[in-house]
Amino acid sequence: MNAMILAAGRGERMRPLSDKTPKPLLKVHGKSLIVWHIERLASLGFSQIVINIDHLGDMIIKSLGDGSKWGVNLLYSDERQSGALESGGGIINALPLLDSEKFLVVNGDIWCDYEFETGYDLGDDLAHLILVKNPGHNPSGDFALHKNRVSNDTKGRYTFSGIGYYSAKLFEGLENKKMPLAPILRETAENGRVSGSLYDGKWYDIGTPERLKEINAASL
DSSP states (O other), rough: EEEEEEEOOOGGGGHHHHHSSSSGSSSSHHHEEHHHHHHHHTTTTOOOOEEEOOHHHHHHHHTTSSGGGGTSSEEEEETTTOOOOOOHHHHHHHHOOHHHHHOEEEETEEEEOOOOTTTTOOOOOSSEEEEOOOOOOOOTEEEEEEEHHHHOSSEEEEEEEEEEEEGGGGTTTOOOSSSSSEEEEEHHTTTTTTEEEEOOOOOOESSHHHHHHHHHHSSS
């Protein structure tokens, strides 16, 4: 299974820090957010990682290179000419590089100690989402979870962590254009083809300067 890190976003809520530094390169305890992901993915057996880039993408390429320092192969899905395609469009655009029937996708602006699985079995599902308890900035949650099935119910909702395992079939027939991921997942969940699990380990959404300060003050 290959992996993808979403790293193309402008990071509007992280301004002014993201004006000169792409959000995935911001430091958490002295190490770039995206490097935390790469190191963990490499240690768990992932050997090829796709990273989509747009805003200040050249800085990401210069910082990470080809991935050889971590023993992985880094490939870049370049969105700089089209402009950031959002999460759904970014994945669709990267499918030729992912070149896999199933793959892991993780947001570049989170920090977690979740252990990514190289061999996750989706079975007949098209997606498996990792959910977390609702943080203060998202009290209503995103998706409901009942007996490992994800739904759009309004009760029993948790927050989508930004970590998901996907079948390439989830994106079949979709146009390569700017597109959010959430509507794709909601439609698929409505059809009963999304599973999920609740993760209760350490997880931070590094969306604002305040949250960046919070994690840098915390013990990891």
